Amino acid sequence: MTKNSYHHGDLADALLIAAEDELIEKGVEGISLRSVAKRAGVSHGAPAHHFGNARGLLTALAGKGYERLRAMQSREEAAAASEPRAKLIANGLGYIKFAMENRELFRLMFNSSVPDRHNEAFAAVSYAVFDKLISQTEAHTGHSPLRHEASMTELMASWSIVHGLAELIVSGRAELPLSLKDKSPETRDALIKAIIGQVNLSVDRS
Amino acid sequence: MTKNSYHHGDLADALLIAAEDELIEKGVEGISLRSVAKRAGVSHGAPAHHFGNARGLLTALAGKGYERLRAMQSREEAAAASEPRAKLIANGLGYIKFAMENRELFRLMFNSSVPDRHNEAFAAVSYAVFDKLISQTEAHTGHSPLRHEASMTELMASWSIVHGLAELIVSGRAELPLSLKDKSPETRDALIKAIIGQVNLSVDRS
DNA sequence: CACACGATCTTGACAATGACTAGATCGTTG
DNA sequence: CAACGATCTAGTCATTGTCAAGATCGTGTG
Known part of the structure; x- marks a missing residue:
């Protein structure tokens, strides 16, 4: 749960929230994995560890x-x-x-x-x-x-x-x-x- | 109507046909403008002249x-x-x-x-x-x-x-x-x- | 307490893609 | 036959998803 450091603690949920915000703003065809990661405050490679790939993240959402x-x-x-x-x-x-x-x-x-x-x-x-x-x-x-x-x-x-x-x-x-x-x-x-x-x-x- | 040379003669229609074939094969999210152009036998920049951008081509289709x-x-x-x-x-x-x-x-x-x-x-x-x-x-x-x-x-x-x-x-x-x-x-x-x-x-x- | 180990995250690389630009080629019109 | 515009090519750039290697952190084990 340490929020300031290297490990986010709750990144999976944070990514889902960021993904929905991005989805609302840019729509299904406009959403990008990298912008979701940026919105959640992590690097572009971080989501992969939790959801495999972009499809995995959006399937969860x-x-x-x-x-x-x-x-x-x-x-x-x-x-x-x-x-x-x-x-x-x-x-x-x-x-x-x-x-x-x-x-x-x-x-x-x-x-x-x-x-x-x-x-x-x-x-x-x-x-x-x-x-x-x-x-x-x-x-x-x-x-x-x-x-x-x-x-x-x-x-x-x-x-x-x-x-x-x-x-x-x-x-x-x-x-x-x-x-x-x-x-x-x-x-x-x-x-x-x-x-x-x-x-x-x-x-x-x- | 000269088919062999630099100018295609009927590229707009040919692109629409190629686009539908690509659409059938790869689906809405898998289709790409460049592969459509390749399928029609022209360079990747050719569609722009007829349809402006990818959206224009797919709108026509x-x-x-x-x-x-x-x-x-x-x-x-x-x-x-x-x-x-x-x-x-x-x-x-x-x-x-x-x-x-x-x-x-x-x-x-x-x-x-x-x-x-x-x-x-x-x-x-x-x-x-x-x-x-x-x-x-x-x-x-x-x-x-x-x-x-x-x-x-x-x-x-x-x-x-x-x-x-x-x-x-x-x-x-x-x-x-x-x-x-x-x-x-x-x-x-x-x-x-x-x-x-x-x-x-x-x-x-x- | 130390340390190894796995989980988590970063960084850099790569190929694919859409858009743009400059230039080559062609047909047509005057 | 010589512009001229329409058509197409080729090169470039930014963005994207994926992958691999490495850095960092927490935790359990000795």
Whole structure:
């Protein structure tokens, strides 16, 4: 924990924080390993020891993003009504809110081939987000999507509309049609719910 | 048109073709301007004269992608039934087919910040795709989305679910849930239609 | 307490890349 | 046929990611 000397003490975390700051400032295509190291106050070769290479660092950062994505979803769910469909909508709203509040991180996670999906830790946290969707869909349809094709179709419809809207907002393509920037958080959330609510209208059709 | 000499004669097109080949092989993050030039058989400085910089070249390529995307949608529409909803679904199917058959190009167009949206030609061809969606939604709802909020909500729901599913397929995230690779083109298309068909169920609710 | 050892970080090197510049080459137009 | 502009080449520079060798630090072991 000695902060002044040769050894940083907590460089791995410091690098992740610096990397996210750089990511926010310069975007996915503008970030560089050397500038991240400089921002963290270490030499350009230091990150290699902790993360192997640039991809390793960004995979770790993307993994942290998945954890925060899941936390955001849990927060929205807790604030929602208890019916399965309301939970499902809340889950989607959390997904989209995370995207809006973490544009570049979201782009790193979903719009790039940078994160290494074969990385164990990364695979685990990203699957956890998917797993939440599975159980919520099961609560809604009454069947496990993994064993019931119609239920999986519903799951994919939910995921697609939520992910798609998140992408369109993050990329700026939704601004012309929706003017989200001019709207209050409340009307904005209501509009998002209205859009993603156009799916998952059926219940337990077995 | 003299092909053997100092002047290529048709270098701009040749570079675009070489760029797409490179894109397919190495992906959005792996493509390099110099390797594109080498593939086209010219020096590394040649592309600058035609496209300014790397971004200019890739913006032009992405623009061509939008034209092909629109062509693919028109083809699917022509093969579909005449009801507005069938046309809308066909439009979406074309969008997703384009994505599946042109993964890296789709990623360049939608998953990167590389194309310059302020480029006039690019803005025109990309808006044309959006414009088609507008008129089809109007045919479906009976109102112009640009002047009717509920209609715009429907439009965004359509676009979101289609774009989202395309993203999930292209990124490989849909493979575990759907196993598209194991399916015949017919059952694959049917499955896609079933998913994106979970939206736009209403008609003219004014 | 000393010291060896591994973990951590620095430094320097290298190849690849995008951008820029000056100059060579070509076709065209007057 | 002689400018002239368009096209392409070749060289240079700064930046980047990766690697290897070495310096520094903390810790456990004798």
